[in-house]
Amino acid sequence: MATAASEHGTLIDGLTERLGAAAVLTGADDLEPALTETRGLYRGRALALVRPGDREEVAFVVRECARAGVPIVPQGGNTGLVGGGVPDGGIVLSLARLDRIRHLDPVNATITVEAGCILRAVQEAAEAAGHLFPLSLASEGSCRIGGNLATNAGGTAVLRYGNMRELTLGLEVVLADGRVWNGLKGLRKDNTGYDLKDLFIGSEGTLGIITAAVLKLFPKPRVRVTAFVGCASPGRALALFERLREAAGDQLTAFEYIPDFGLEIVLRHRPGAVRPLAGRHPSYALVELSSPQADADLRGRLETVLGQALEDGLIADAALGASEAQSLALWGLRESLSEVQRFEGGSIKHDVAVPVSRVAEFIETAAKACEAEMPGIRVCAFGHFGDGNIHFNLSQPVGMDRDAFLAEWARFNRIVHDIVHAMDGSIAAEHGVGLIKREELLRYKDPVALDLMRALKRTLDPRNLLNPGKVIDIGGPAPSAIAGLMEHP
Template structure:
């Protein structure tokens, strides 16, 4: 499936029907008012909407879909519009923005479940779980503005995948509006349900191309009562990987996050982000940010982490370490990691890759990818950071200091080929957590198994025969 098919323009009949149902305040047609909905947050992609509609309930969504189907108009479901691959950008489509559908429908602490509507901000979901003495562990940089429906539609990852899994692993049930306007009511709160195909998994990660997620039943976990955070300095990614393997064995499931930062990323953050401080007296080639959590308030995580790091130091795996002794110190260490993307912007243009390989191949990948990229442009600066515990790297290439940004960006196809060919050789993925959207459609066709790709296209045709939902994305 290629570009979005041509559709009819917004008709007076469709516009009248939407206004009659939703009211003039919730059907936006003014071009200037639609700008936040038609442009990706990094401004790499922009499109055009026929209208932006803001439903208040699932029945409203079903009505919108029915009307657009009758009038032959495309639909783009949209959450917080925080995506990074252009997946929410409309092309002569009606945008269905779900922000008004933001109710917490139910919370059951004993069953450890939370039922929420798709427009709930992720941070609000986290807070609702915490107020009930539980944890919803999905956590990512945009959690203050992204919406849970978008998180599920893109199978979001984040910093806690190592312990809790990604979005796909955190869902028990979904409510979805299909392309014919019917509603699939799959809001089950069951952990065992062996009644045929697991339909919810079709929609998680589908990027709004198969249906519109309107509500979900989410898994909750015990609220952490103890936390330990440390930053370590190492001589290479190979030592970082050796440390991860050791801590995984010694600390078991208390190991919640294990994040990699290269020297370039640390230096950029310390240079460009106000309020950050160097954690050590000297620089290291690689850093790991480590966090342990436990629901057992009596378990001394700091002592366990200190003991494990002492072993690593004696075995020449690490060169230095600092363990936070307060929540303020922990936040300061996390800020070093969370500011990498901001600091990279200040370093100029960058060519970004969101890849994953088997954890055991991570250090080899960095070594070989660095060499491949420097064979294209010796002066390029590599910023490979991310989630060691699930093999997900944000393998970004920054422009040389004295190179024109446009000339550097023109090299994107060559860098993509070098990085993605290596990913494929290591049986990895060209998209670990950001999705395909617009930016990686060509790459998906190059690297996806052709049988799997054909199956995806048949599923799309079966569930959305008119190509109504988010055309031109993913497939």
Template sequence: MTPMATNPDTLLAALRDGLGARHVLTEPADLAPYLIETRKLFTGSAVAVLKPGSTDEVAFAVRACTQAGLPVVPLGGNTGLTGAGVPQGGVVLSLERMTRLRAIDPVDATITVEAGMILQEVQEAADAAGMLFPLSYASRGSARIGGGISTNAGGIAVLAYGNARDLVLGLEVVLADGRVWNGLRALRKDNAGYDLKQLFIGSEGTLGIVTAAVLKLFPKPRSTSVALVGLDSAQAALDLFVALRTRLDRDLTAFEYLPPFALEIVLRHVPGTVPPLAGAHGAYALIEAASARPDADMQGALEAALGDALEAGTIADAVVGASGAQNDALWRLREGVPEAQTREGASIKHDVSVPLSRLPQFLARAGAACVAEMPGLRPCGFGHFGDGNIHFNLSQPPDMPAADFLAQWGRFNRIVHDIVHDLGGSIAAEHGVGLIKREELAHYGDPAGLDLMRRLKDALDPGHMLNPGKILADVAPERARAPGSKA
């Protein structure tokens, strides 16, 4: 790490002058909430937390800190799941004050927002204008849009609308030297050189700090239908997905997979949930179909498609929501899985993707391998079946202490990720790399690709001052600790 070129007290005084004293936190009690990752797997350290209120203030803070040799770790809503926002010294730069809606244009179908705006508030602003911003995931009520962009978040609407990367038209970014790149353009076509915004989307704040974005909007669905189906197996779920994709085309907006264990713990731990189907099944799928066409009848279309699947023997049973409230209740069965897993005990979590055709093979191989390694362990592979993204989580054996189970995280990483790699998949589907997967990226990443990443980091952040130690292990100022330890 570059040594401090400026006395820390002098730097902090300058930051207080530039940002306002109440926006420079240094007391331990004030720092504490910004230092711990949401799952409490990592706890970091920082000299201060800075809370700029504008792009100019972000630029000032970054320039002052990097010139002084003090690393800067950007932080949004602190809802990340890989430790990407955990500081290892330096300062935390919180974007929580940058929440302004800069513009909304229904004709261009765009919304321009600052990076600290809560995702749910972006959705609500779009809705108020008669439009849809489709990026959505469980933490939408506290996650900030800048964090979603910096991790290329996915969520439940990827099948129809794509990841965050697909929803960004333009960005405003503060670079490591404090300059501001103004790429806030609402253009659908722009071939004037390199597509620079793509460098910063998914880079976890290691190449630049996103301060604002122009995002795509879509027509609001006029007709939406949700169903939960019972099937014999993951292969049957894949067969159903292929059939629905052909039949419903772009109106198929979500296809979420649930193993029996996931539904079991949701019904046990999540208040207000009730069994959706009579009897038990080998697998379940939560399906949503939606259309903005004024003449669309998605409930009728989904019921007809599932009726044919039932007659063909692809599915064993199904329930289709007859109202918005019933649709929400069915979605609660899927969205409640993370909450239920937390209440069930400790989990070793993997966010992976494999080609669609290999999903059933992955679930069978990985589940069998993990149980063989630790009898009593309970695999819970669920998630975004339609785009190949599975949250392959492992719940602790009921009779094993949580700490003992979590100590085996690296052991199960190797088992699960070896299978993912063998099937041509990715060890990081939508949650990013951060601290928790950087050694795994070094292990599985293509050598030429890793070298290109290092070169980009060196070019855009030659002093390694922006979120150091994340993504690339060998450009870190210090080694990250294992999950569950103090950083």
């Protein structure tokens, strides 16, 4: 009778014979980068890191793993934040070599790319053709399109262009049995049945492995104007957002929120960072207007709205970027905010969304609740104010033991997520569910929705081999526990 080890050896030998030794890696040094994600919350284990070079090789790997009953964890740039790409045995299937841009159709305003394309490469290909692919993330130099699709990535331009689901017209997917679904159509209208692509976008690799996508392109902006605005409260920032949306419509590309604590730690820890306004303010908004019309007077429009807001006492101060370099410097303050938090000690992080109408109320309510629970805790609530997605992060009190603070993660999850739920929000806005929020879903997700999710998982992956244990648990050959929760040092 064959042992599991011999069966695994046979699988590895078969994969090596087809793909080549350079594409099937089993050494500890080769596996190490694939065992953890960016934040280092979990550490996993794997039999091998497999790097197929095209769709057919991906399908072959999936078929062979299905035959052997070996789980597969797909990975792109491995920039995830919730444990969704951490393996627990089985094969790590890297899509990095599927990095070709297959076709760009300027008239249809679409680009067909493989899942391993780095986001920045897609942005650059679109720009070279005089178009815009608007997804923009802090990790855009390393994250890959497959991962962006698997997590339904958002970023800073969702307000104007939508998240990855809105940016996608078609997909190519390898199913759990190795069959390939070719849904690579660049159609904006197609009512021939169920919209299957939406099953796989946001599914974190649990229903199928995305190998290519048809993405929407947009007219390239010819004019941009950026402003950094100081306000007395989140409520004032929300009122400013309403005015700008009414005045600028879809020319309002971004509206990002930064608290005073957030700006101060950026100034403290980011080399070269300069305070954008003369004084300090409780709340800040980073605003961008853009247009494909070269003669659009966006600066005049923004100055008018901000001038009136200043006169009405709605805002306290504002600075407009006078050049591209100044605008980039303002954006740099926002984009470095996630990174610099680690210099302030332990950070308990939440990625949540509420209706835009309640985003200011949420920040204030959740901040008061957390501060009452632990005096000295420092709230760093920032993010995509214009679409309701707030990164509600909590930095440890000054002088508190870091490990003792992080041990309170579950308690603060309950406080923050209960408030989100009461406001008809979501506990997972753009980072996904992965491992870290899987059990939380059982408390906050509609039970009927959970039943439907389990039914879809059992139908598309009845043997539970595609990224098992992530997002939703259906039982079966469940993986063993991944090494415990640990905050990134």
